[in-house]
Amino acid sequence: MTKQETNIIAPTLATRRSPLYRRHLQYQAHFKQVGDNIVVDSYPNEGAINDEIEIAKSMGLCDLSTLDRTGFKGVGTPQWLASQSFKVPVLANTAEEQSSQSLLIKLSAQEILVLSDLLFLSEDVKRLYQKAVENHQSYDQQIYNLPRNDSHCWLAVTGINATELFSKLCAVDLRSHKFVQGAVAQTSLAKTNAIIIRHDLNKTPCFYILSDISGAEFLWDCLLDAMSEFHGAPVGLSALQTLASNQ
Amino acid sequence: MKSRLPAPYGRLINRQKPIQFTFENRIIHGFSGDTIASALMADKQYLLSRSFKYHRPRGILTMAGQDANTLVQLPSSPNVLADKQAIEDGMQVTGQNYTGSLIRDWGALLGVFSRFLPVGFYYKAFFKPRGMWEKWAPLIRKKAGLGVIDQSLKPAYHDKQYKFFDVAVIGGGPAGMQAALSAAVGATEVLLVDENPYLGGALNYSRFDSDGLYASGLLQQLLNDIAANPNITVMTDAVCNGWFADNWLPIVKGNRLFKVRVAHTILCTGALEQPALFHNNDLPGVMMSSAAQRLLHLYGVKPGSKAVILTGNNEGYGTALDLQDAGVTIQAIIDLRKNPDYDDIAITAVKKGMRIETGQAVYAAQHQGSMRITSVEVRKLISQGICSDHGEIIACDLLCMSVGYTPAYQLACQAGAQLSYDDASAMFTITNCPDKLHLAGSVNSLWALKDVLSEATNVAHQVTNELGTTDLVLESPIRSSIPSPNHPWPIFAHPEGKEFVDFDEDLTIADIINATGDGYEHIQLVKRYSTCGMGPSQGRHSALAAARIVAAATNRTVADTGVTTARPPFSAEQLGQSAGRSFYPARRSNIHYRHLEAGAQMLQAGAWYRPAFYANKNLSTQDCINHEVANVRSNVGLVDVSTLGGLELRGPDAGEFLNRFYTFGFIKQPVGKARYALLTNEAGVVIDDGVACRFNKNHFYVTATTGGADSVYQSMLKWNAQWQLDVDIANVTSAYCGVNIAGPNARKVLEKVCFDIDLSAQAFPYMGVRCGLVATIPARLLRVGFVGELGYEIHVPQQYGEALWDAILDAGEEYSLKPFGIEAQRILRLEKGHIIVGQDTDAMSNPNEVQMSWAVSRQKPFFIGSRTISELEKQPVSRTLVGFQIDDKSAPIPQESHLVLSENQMVGRVTSCCYSPTLEEVIGLAYVPPEIASEGDSIIIKSTNGVLVAATVTKVPFYDPDAKRQEL
Numbered sequence A: 001m002t003k004q005e006t007n008i009i010a011p012t013l014a015t016r017r018s019p020l021y022r023r024h025l026q027y028q029a030h031f032k033q034v035g036d037n038i039v040v041d042s043y044p045n046e047g048a049i050n051d052e053i054e055i056a057k058s059m060g061l062c063d064l065s066t067l068d069r070t071g072f073k074g075v076g077t078p079q080w081l082a083s084q085s086f087k088v089p090v091l092a093n094t095a096e097e098q099s100s101q102s103l104l105i106k107l108s109a110q111e112i113l114v115l116s117d118l119l120f121l122s123e124d125v126k127r128l129y130q131k132a133v134e135n136h137q138s139y140d141q142q143i144y145n146l147p148r149n150d151s152h153c154w155l156a157v158t159g160i161n162a163t164e165l166f167s168k169l170c171a172v173d174l175r176s177h178k179f180v181q182g183a184v185a186q187t188s189l190a191k192t193n194a195i196i197i198r199h200d201l202n203k204t205p206c207f208y209i210l211s212d213i214s215g216a217e218f219l220w221d222c223l224l225d226a227m228s229e230f231h232g233a234p235v236g237l238s239a240l241q242t243l244a245s246n247q
Numbered sequence B: 001m002k003s004r005l006p007a008p009y010g011r012l013i014n015r016q017k018p019i020q021f022t023f024e025n026r027i028i029h030g031f032s033g034d035t036i037a038s039a040l041m042a043d044k045q046y047l048l049s050r051s052f053k054y055h056r057p058r059g060i061l062t063m064a065g066q067d068a069n070t071l072v073q074l075p076s077s078p079n080v081l082a083d084k085q086a087i088e089d090g091m092q093v094t095g096q097n098y099t100g101s102l103i104r105d106w107g108a109l110l111g112v113f114s115r116f117l118p119v120g121f122y123y124k125a126f127f128k129p130r131g132m133w134e135k136w137a138p139l140i141r142k143k144a145g146l147g148v149i150d151q152s153l154k155p156a157y158h159d160k161q162y163k164f165f166d167v168a169v170i171g172g173g174p175a176g177m178q179a180a181l182s183a184a185v186g187a188t189e190v191l192l193v194d195e196n197p198y199l200g201g202a203l204n205y206s207r208f209d210s211d212g213l214y215a216s217g218l219l220q221q222l223l224n225d226i227a228a229n230p231n232i233t234v235m236t237d238a239v240c241n242g243w244f245a246d247n248w249l250p251i252v253k254g255n256r257l258f259k260v261r262v263a264h265t266i267l268c269t270g271a272l273e274q275p276a277l278f279h280n281n282d283l284p285g286v287m288m289s290s291a292a293q294r295l296l297h298l299y300g301v302k303p304g305s306k307a308v309i310l311t312g313n314n315e316g317y318g319t320a321l322d323l324q325d326a327g328v329t330i331q332a333i334i335d336l337r338k339n340p341d342y343d344d345i346a347i348t349a350v351k352k353g354m355r356i357e358t359g360q361a362v363y364a365a366q367h368q369g370s371m372r373i374t375s376v377e378v379r380k381l382i383s384q385g386i387c388s389d390h391g392e393i394i395a396c397d398l399l400c401m402s403v404g405y406t407p408a409y410q411l412a413c414q415a416g417a418q419l420s421y422d423d424a425s426a427m428f429t430i431t432n433c434p435d436k437l438h439l440a441g442s443v444n445s446l447w448a449l450k451d452v453l454s455e456a457t458n459v460a461h462q463v464t465n466e467l468g469t470t471d472l473v474l475e476s477p478i479r480s481s482i483p484s485p486n487h488p489w490p491i492f493a494h495p496e497g498k499e500f501v502d503f504d505e506d507l508t509i510a511d512i513i514n515a516t517g518d519g520y521e522h523i524q525l526v527k528r529y530s531t532c533g534m535g536p537s538q539g540r541h542s543a544l545a546a547a548r549i550v551a552a553a554t555n556r557t558v559a560d561t562g563v564t565t566a567r568p569p570f571s572a573e574q575l576g577q578s579a580g581r582s583f584y585p586a587r588r589s590n591i592h593y594r595h596l597e598a599g600a601q602m603l604q605a606g607a608w609y610r611p612a613f614y615a616n617k618n619l620s621t622q623d624c625i626n627h628e629v630a631n632v633r634s635n636v637g638l639v640d641v642s643t644l645g646g647l648e649l650r651g652p653d654a655g656e657f658l659n660r661f662y663t664f665g666f667i668k669q670p671v672g673k674a675r676y677a678l679l680t681n682e683a684g685v686v687i688d689d690g691v692a693c694r695f696n697k698n699h700f701y702v703t704a705t706t707g708g709a710d711s712v713y714q715s716m717l718k719w720n721a722q723w724q725l726d727v728d729i730a731n732v733t734s735a736y737c738g739v740n741i742a743g744p745n746a747r748k749v750l751e752k753v754c755f756d757i758d759l760s761a762q763a764f765p766y767m768g769v770r771c772g773l774v775a776t777i778p779a780r781l782l783r784v785g786f787v788g789e790l791g792y793e794i795h796v797p798q799q800y801g802e803a804l805w806d807a808i809l810d811a812g813e814e815y816s817l818k819p820f821g822i823e824a825q826r827i828l829r830l831e832k833g834h835i836i837v838g839q840d841t842d843a844m845s846n847p848n849e850v851q852m853s854w855a856v857s858r859q860k861p862f863f864i865g866s867r868t869i870s871e872l873e874k875q876p877v878s879r880t881l882v883g884f885q886i887d888d889k890s891a892p893i894p895q896e897s898h899l900v901l902s903e904n905q906m907v908g909r910v911t912s913c914c915y916s917p918t919l920e921e922v923i924g925l926a927y928v929p930p931e932i933a934s935e936g937d938s939i940i941i942k943s944t945n946g947v948l949v950a951a952t953v954t955k956v957p958f959y960d961p962d963a964k965r966q967e968l
Helices: A021-026 A049-058 A076-085 A124-135 A162-167 A213-230 A237-245 B036-042 B106-116 B121-125 B132-143 B174-183 B216-225 B289-299 B315-325 B344-350 B410-414 B450-468 B509-517 B523-530 B545-554 B575-579 B592-597 B621-634 B656-661 B709-723 B747-749 B799-814 B822-831 B867-872
Strands: A030-034 A037-040 A060-063 A069-073 A094-097 A103-108 A113-115 A144-146 A152-158 A184-189 A192-196 A205-210 B014-023 B026-032 B071-074 B079-081 B157-171 B190-193 B232-235 B239-240 B248-253 B254-267 B271-273 B286-288 B306-311 B329-335 B356-358 B360-366 B377-384 B386-395 B398-402 B404-407 B416-420 B427-431 B437-439 B499-502 B598-604 B608-614 B638-639 B645-648 B676-679 B688-695 B699-704 B727-731 B736-742 B769-774 B777-782 B791-799 B879-886 B899-901 B905-916 B919-926 B937-942 B946-952
Touching: A021 A213, A030 A237, A030 B638, A030 B822, A037 A060, A037 A237, A037 B377, A037 B919, A049 A162, A049 A213, A049 A237, A060 A124, A060 A213, A060 A237, A069 A076, A094 A124, A094 B736, A103 A184, A113 A124, A113 B216, A124 A144, A152 A237, A162 A213, A162 B157, A192 A213, A213 B239, A213 B799, B014 B036, B014 B271, B014 B575, B026 B036, B026 B106, B026 B727, B036 B289, B036 B509, B106 B289, B121 B239, B132 B545, B157 B174, B157 B248, B157 B450, B174 B216, B174 B254, B174 B450, B216 B450, B239 B523, B254 B450, B254 B575, B271 B289, B289 B306, B306 B315, B306 B360, B306 B377, B315 B344, B315 B398, B315 B638, B329 B377, B329 B386, B329 B638, B344 B608, B356 B777, B360 B386, B360 B747, B398 B727, B410 B416, B437 B450, B499 B509, B499 B545, B509 B545, B523 B545, B592 B598, B592 B608, B592 B769, B608 B621, B621 B638, B621 B822, B638 B769, B638 B822, B645 B656, B645 B709, B656 B699, B688 B709, B688 B769, B688 B777, B699 B709, B709 B727, B709 B747, B736 B799, B747 B791, B747 B799, B777 B799, B791 B799, B822 B905, B879 B937, B899 B919, B919 B937, B919 B946
Parallel strands: B157 B190, B157 B254, B190 B232, B254 B437, B286 B398, B306 B329, B306 B398, B329 B356
Antiparallel strands: A030 A037, A060 A152, A069 A113, A069 A144, A094 A103, A103 A113, A152 A205, A184 A192, A192 A205, B014 B026, B071 B079, B239 B248, B248 B254, B271 B404, B360 B377, B377 B386, B416 B427, B598 B608, B638 B736, B645 B699, B645 B727, B676 B688, B688 B699, B736 B791, B769 B777, B777 B791, B879 B919, B879 B946, B899 B905, B899 B937, B905 B919, B937 B946
């Protein structure tokens, strides 16, 4: 399939819009609707989808900011999530993929972040949000939901050269053998606070970045600038989905 | 090109790639791989630069990028090291620091007056009478300039990169190469760094055996082994410019600064050859032995045709053999040693019948009007530094000095190692290296190649054992007993001076002695008084000689005298390399581009971009702002308030927490209501404000100022770490996008997009808060009135901001709703007399001064600053913030911080002032003393250009004093 076959959807059709959608338009992105949200499907200027997959395998940057995510904190949070059939890591700064393929990240003893899966197989995030609304809006059980959907942008840096990119922007050693699958770093990236999560797409290294949403454009530009020497480029969700689904 | 020696000489140059460039507008031919200096030397251009102070002619000294002799000017960059900088086609090179031409430099006349320019001359001559230094300084600085900066140059792109390794080996000579290979047996990640574009160090050019063959074989073997080893990363043309705690190494390569973190560092930085001190030892043609060998072997350039070797060791004989092999006539080897202990190399030279004079010294060099030496005067050594009265003149155009070394101690000393002087070897030695920092090779005073390789292996194995990756039995390294290469006193004072200790700063033996004579006996004071070691080469070639001279002049040992501190950077680096790529995080609301599309002129508030006003090409800036104000007062406007801080406080103790944190009472605050929240610090100073909205019993949503949000959040966390209340605090500033729709038609517009909230004044009164849907977007609505009109702040999840903005603009079209910016908002709030914390307050402002006592609860036991405020209230007020109105509207409008005068004395200052389009008056706020703070009192403001402007103290709010409009 070539990218030209993808339906063209305007990102402004949705009321919820990525802070980066104008950047994507500059790259003449094709968008697609996923549930209520609109995401970048691909960037046609880069060629066929297979080319974009190759970019993603080498060094790609993808905006996932309109995908669902949520967070909770408070003393009762880990126990509550366990009671909701989630596997909660013992150690902080660890991510654990759930059987539903959503990703649960333990940021501290009392703080959890949950990311939806790229293939939209799971309703975990929506389910948790609904449960929190139903059961914890009185805020008397030490479980507090956090608006992670809107407080943080969600980016993915993929490919075998990804760690070279990070080494230009971040002081933490994120090389593959040091920062292994499921590792989490809460650190500074280009002078901006960021949560970095290693979550490979099968054999393709993948690093999720969650950073202050108001600085999303700044960070996006920094990442693109840093990856230019490695011929990295933006990639759409389809490329990531392909990498995530290929066994 | 015929001047080049045939291969294998010139191992760095590619003879198939000729390159042409200019030097002083003369066309020079070279090869790819040449440096500027090597190409110039091949083209018989011996004069490279002029010295800093006396403008003396200077040529190649080290050929290693370690001295200031080769500083030249490129169009884009001054002070370029000609013996490091590779040539490029079309490159335009000139000399620097001359008046007239490089050949005929009028500045050299200063040398005639050198006896009148002793060390400390500037301090003594130009500081009287008072103020004279300012007159002299420009002249002196112009004379002593080092190159010209191209101020129109667009800076090149620089950046930084982090790297991580188990072991870093600094220095890619034989010790470094062997250490890297041995370390790579156990460590998986080894970094090998060398400042040169090639590995091998002295193996590339120095003579290690009588035949001169051993080094090249060993080098090739080491290179092959390194290339085949995947555990070794090689960085050449890279300078490790410092050592910082925990083995943090800044390594400069090209336009990138690598920030390298390693577990262990092995320093194989080698040793720096030192000059001898004699009359005219700085003339072109006088160079280190190693420089001559570099020219031969690396670039295929003969450094001269008739050479004299001044040596204090056997290495000078190796240089003589190298030069003779290359076709240079050896006029004589002048050996400072009376009874040399020859090795095989020296014996070979002797057998070749070279003229050798032992126990003699080069007393002076002559140039006979030329820019290069033409002869040297050799005299017999009588005692330390003392020569016979007469000597022999030997014709030569090259003098090679081989009198000793100083270990490249800089990085080791930065790490805390100790530099000592060993009298027996006449050499500095490094001891007491900290853990995880190791030495190998000549930096550790080893000179025999087998010793160097043995120690490098041993040290590397020690490192891998410490890393836990090997468990090797460490063998004692080999230590051959060979004599030290250092001569203890290659220093020969001359009645006419000009025996340069520091080539960078034109300092002679007498200058150093005079510095001690002026009372500056400590080596650190000698450095600062004389500037010895403060030039570009940072004492690499002057520290040893200076220490010896100071020691002798002050009757101390060299060990007691020591050397000055070696601070990073090791070599000069560009500011761009330190600065790297600049990151200036910028924050934008989800509505940002709508502002731009509407013509907004943006301003920055901290990292945030905010619309100042919306430009209209038919209107002036002030008119644009005034129209925005008028539209809010008479109709309806919309402003982006997303940058306001948003803090979520949830939990059973949320009310109690706010009660302690802010000045007002919050425990009994009704659900569905907002309350003004004033924050003071422990000193009772107003530091922030906002509103606290209670959405349920255990949930408050608190706003903060744009600039104060992060510090308020941090302060909340800090205080609750002490109070341990059952409350969760979350900074949700970025999670919400906010707009304020304000004006008499605000309700009508909002009713078109909000259907699940009763917006009537009765159901949703002033200072009420509600949750509902606005344009189908989940929203928090706050009826607050910063601008003094009926208004609603609407806060929605950030990514819905643009859709909300669009929906409200659409809904407001029939009411001519227009966006307004921060400038209009400032006027609107001033008309209402609302203060802006940080603008109308300062580091001393307490609530009473800013007339905010009404926002301070006296009914509760504690809040931050309560004790101070209660004490302050017992004291008489020294100033108060009042409103004022300018009497004469045509007078220049005062600006923030203009002074309030009383009887020509400063008694206060303006904090805010503007023309009010609503009132058609100039209004403002100012701190004044209480005696002139009553309504109707006259004040004088010193306005722009010192114009005194009369104003009258006026009651605030200036507009709608009964606050009827915001409560509509």
